[in-house]
Amino acid sequence: MEKVLNALLAIIGGVGGALLLFYLLNRFAELLPGRVEERLKPYLYVFPAVGAIGLFLIYPAIQTILFSFANRSSTAFVGFSNYTNLLSSPEFQTTLINTLLWIIVVPAATVVFGLAVAVLADRLSAQSEKLSKTLIFLPMAISGVGAVAIWKFIYVYAPPGQVQIGLQNAIVTAFGADPIAWLQIDTAKLNSFMLMIILIWAQTGFAMVLLSAAVKGVPEDTLEAGRIDGANERQIFFRIIVPQIWGTVITVFITVLIGVMKTFDIVYAATNGNFGTNIIAVDFYNQLFTNGNAGAAAAIVVMLIIAIIPIMIYQVRHFRAEEASR
Amino acid sequence: MRKRRLIQQVAVAAAVAFATTSCLSAGPTSTGASGGLGAGGTPAGDKEVEILFGFGGDQTRGFQAGFTEFTQRTGIKIKFSEASAFETLIRTRVAGNNLPDIALFPQPGILTDIATSGKLADMSKVVDLEKVKSTLVPGELETGTGADGVVYGIPAAMNVKSLVFYSKKNWEAAGYPIPTTQDELVALTNRIKTEGKTPWCLGIESESATGWPATDWMESFVLLQSGPETYDKWVKHQIPFNDPVVKQAGQAFESLVLAEGNVLGGRAAVASTSFQTAGNSMFDATPGCWMMRQGNFITQQGFFPDAQFKDKDGTIGVFQFPGKSATDQPVLGGGDIAGVFNGADPDTKAVMEFIASPAFDGGTSQGGWLSPHTTFDQAKYPDALTRTISKIGYEATVFRFDGSDQMPGEVGSGTFWRGMTAWIAGSQDLDKTLNDIEASWPKGTG
Numbered sequence: 001m002e003k004v005l006n007a008l009l010a011i012i013g014g015v016g017g018a019l020l021l022f023y024l025l026n027r028f029a030e031l032l033p034g035r036v037e038e039r040l041k042p043y044l045y046v047f048p049a050v051g052a053i054g055l056f057l058i059y060p061a062i063q064t065i066l067f068s069f070a071n072r073s074s075t076a077f078v079g080f081s082n083y084t085n086l087l088s089s090p091e092f093q094t095t096l097i098n099t100l101l102w103i104i105v106v107p108a109a110t111v112v113f114g115l116a117v118a119v120l121a122d123r124l125s126a127q128s129e130k131l132s133k134t135l136i137f138l139p140m141a142i143s144g145v146g147a148v149a150i151w152k153f154i155y156v157y158a159p160p161g162q163v164q165i166g167l168q169n170a171i172v173t174a175f176g177a178d179p180i181a182w183l184q185i186d187t188a189k190l191n192s193f194m195l196m197i198i199l200i201w202a203q204t205g206f207a208m209v210l211l212s213a214a215v216k217g218v219p220e221d222t223l224e225a226g227r228i229d230g231a232n233e234r235q236i237f238f239r240i241i242v243p244q245i246w247g248t249v250i251t252v253f254i255t256v257l258i259g260v261m262k263t264f265d266i267v268y269a270a271t272n273g274n275f276g277t278n279i280i281a282v283d284f285y286n287q288l289f290t291n292g293n294a295g296a297a298a299a300i301v302v303m304l305i306i307a308i309i310p311i312m313i314y315q316v317r318h319f320r321a322e323e324a325s326r
Numbered sequence: 327m328r329k330r331r332l333i334q335q336v337a338v339a340a341a342v343a344f345a346t347t348s349c350l351s352a353g354p355t356s357t358g359a360s361g362g363l364g365a366g367g368t369p370a371g372d373k374e375v376e377i378l379f380g381f382g383g384d385q386t387r388g389f390q391a392g393f394t395e396f397t398q399r400t401g402i403k404i405k406f407s408e409a410s411a412f413e414t415l416i417r418t419r420v421a422g423n424n425l426p427d428i429a430l431f432p433q434p435g436i437l438t439d440i441a442t443s444g445k446l447a448d449m450s451k452v453v454d455l456e457k458v459k460s461t462l463v464p465g466e467l468e469t470g471t472g473a474d475g476v477v478y479g480i481p482a483a484m485n486v487k488s489l490v491f492y493s494k495k496n497w498e499a500a501g502y503p504i505p506t507t508q509d510e511l512v513a514l515t516n517r518i519k520t521e522g523k524t525p526w527c528l529g530i531e532s533e534s535a536t537g538w539p540a541t542d543w544m545e546s547f548v549l550l551q552s553g554p555e556t557y558d559k560w561v562k563h564q565i566p567f568n569d570p571v572v573k574q575a576g577q578a579f580e581s582l583v584l585a586e587g588n589v590l591g592g593r594a595a596v597a598s599t600s601f602q603t604a605g606n607s608m609f610d611a612t613p614g615c616w617m618m619r620q621g622n623f624i625t626q627q628g629f630f631p632d633a634q635f636k637d638k639d640g641t642i643g644v645f646q647f648p649g650k651s652a653t654d655q656p657v658l659g660g661g662d663i664a665g666v667f668n669g670a671d672p673d674t675k676a677v678m679e680f681i682a683s684p685a686f687d688g689g690t691s692q693g694g695w696l697s698p699h700t701t702f703d704q705a706k707y708p709d710a711l712t713r714t715i716s717k718i719g720y721e722a723t724v725f726r727f728d729g730s731d732q733m734p735g736e737v738g739s740g741t742f743w744r745g746m747t748a749w750i751a752g753s754q755d756l757d758k759t760l761n762d763i764e765a766s767w768p769k770g771t772g
Contacts, residue, residue: 072768157598159529159591161614162607179591181598184751272534274597274747289414291736292439293768 068298082299107256114207137205144265186276214245364447366425367668376405378426380412388689425667433731447669449477465725479663484698487621488647527615529604537743541730547575561729568760590615597751626694657722741766
């Protein structure tokens with residue numbers, strides 16, 4: 001009860017405080033002479049947001065960049081040694097390769113599956129479309145750790161002779177073979193791919209919702225025109241539907257991609273990066289919290305920022321182009 | 327237009343000036359780095375003491391029950407702060423100077439690391455150390471001692487890890503003897519194997535902590551093969567991690583447990599077998615494996631099958647992981663080490679004195695908890711199994727704290743775990759494993 005009351009107070013205080021701030025800023029502007037008021041008002045309105053971003057985003061980012069050139073306890077500068085140590089270690093190289101694989105495979109697979117579901121469900125009856133979409137959307141609501149807990153029922157290993165609660169091992173042992181420790185098999189990165197499936201499973205619903213809306217937005221007369229001209233279904237899909245929803249495809253791809261670069265919980269909960277499955281976010285966590293090495297952790301984050309910037313720029317440009325063409 | 331540009335320039339300049347004021351932190355405040363009373367906690371004399379700890383569930387209930395009588399007697403209320411990620415939380419709270427009064431550290435390595443910041447109290451100024459030491463299991467107090475020789479932590483609970491569990495029923499039916507030396511243990515392992523059975527249960531899968539059960543095996547062998555002095559040197563990095571004595575320990579572990587046919591599922595599967603349920607096969611009508619070395623916590627609820635948990639004394643057997651000879655029986659163990667952040671507060675002092683005394687019962691009501699004091703009233707332990715285990719701890723010729731918990735985090739909960747996992751899974755050999763761990767030891771420590 002006390003907690004609910006506190007939460008309510010916090011909400012009222014927060015929203016009320018923000019209102020009061022803008023009210024006061026507005027009053028302040030109105031006190032000024034007309035022309036100055038005109039000119040200053042937009043800045044006053046933008047100021048709280050920009051200030052908050054500066055405080056909570058830009059300041060920590062600059063601090064992180066500085067720390068990446070400092071030692072493990074951030075007390076003295078050490079030049080580039082955090083970067084050279086990381087980049088020369090074979091473990092970190094594996095981590096980078098894995099991260100790259102995640103970045104390529106997961107967004108692509110998510111878009112393909114999402115689009116397939118969107119297009120195919122469009123052809124079902126209204127009832128079954130609703131049902132199938134709901135089912136596919138459900139995993140979106142599950143946290144990464146929860147998803148791993150669910151997928152452990154597929155991958156988990158128990159010694160031979162014990163009850164196999166993992167689906168894959170239950171099948172394998174039903175055929176008389178010994179159970180297999182699936183998440184340990186790094187041949188052809190099999191274990192990494194099995195972890196990627198978890199994220200694809202969780203993200204497909206998101207891709208489906210956006211792409212489905214886009215597919216439904218494709219004007220019927222363009223399809224009609226195609227059919228009259230004698231296009232088959234495949235041509236209609238690739239030459240008429242896909243070009244018209246391409247903008248949405250890119251948006252979904254990039255949104256999932258940025259999510260993938262930050263993915264942490266799935267790998268942390270499933271293997272903690274063992275058996276050659278490590279990815280950059282897990283490595284960062286272990287550097288900071290297991291090793292207490294702030295320098296290496298900051299260096300990893302800086303590399304992640306550098307990798308993400310071009311994607312952000314592309315995303316913003318793409319968004320502007322979309323807006324302009326509307 | 328011009329004015330606008332000016333405003334923009336001023337804004338940018340302000341942002342840059344603001345941003346560049348950020349710089350490196352001043353580092354650990356060296357004021358009173360040793361011999362202090364700690365740096366914080368709740369206000370002194372407010373009759374409230376906050377204890378931060380990392381366990382949960384039954385253990386928390388047992389721990390809380392241990393203070394009921396104390397609170398009634400003294401009027402000091404305890405604020406129990408349960409942290410599911412203790413290590414992360416304590417580091418954050420220390421960095422933010424938002425300190426508890428007392429914290430129970432499962433890993434002394436973190437305690438001694440935090441002690442270098444000068445925020446932990448010198449225990450000799452909080453409690454009567456000589457008195458505490460007189461009843462403690464020998465070797466426990468040394469664990470909480472920093473590099474500067476000051477005692478910063480006193481154990482509040484003891485774990486015993488040199489234990490081998492077996493199924494009483496199956497063991498008696500098979501007529502196996504209890505081994506009292508390593509040679510007898512090897513002979514027994516070979517006997518079970520030649521009878522066409524699998525002697526050992528082993529699982530080292532523990533989600534994000536996968537690998538730790540294997541470090542206990544390595545530590546046990548280093549301790550019993552090379553003695554406590556060499557063990558201490560190894561833990562403190564006075565000899566390299568890849569010293570021949572460690573390789574020898576790894577080879578002994580490998581030939582006893584990991585050899586073909588010695589472990590259920592084969593060595594590669596050990597890394598995917600959960601440590602929690604690895605031993606359940608021992609209790610089957612036709613056991614999948616016969617022995618499991620594990621710490622005493624495994625007798626708590628949720629590990630062995632319920633049928634065994636309900637009748638521990640009737641079903642679960644235990645013997646000490648034997649030493650080289652019948653008279654040389656070192657014990658590997660662990661415990662929760664209490665450190666004080668608020669030694670200036672008389673309430674905190676009273677609570678710490680209580681925790682450090684043999685009178686403190688931190689969880690016998692829930693089972694599984696062991697006092698680190700040899701004079702603890704053993705009648706309080708709920709079953710004969712727990713009494714057997716506590717006796718092994720109290721009568722140890724040598725007691726040493728879990729080494730990986732004392733090593734720097736990079737090694738103790740990083741490369742040591744990972745290295746053992748990769749080695750046991752068969753993706754790298756013992757030499758490379760030990761060399762890699764040695765190379766990961768942070769420079770300038772130990």
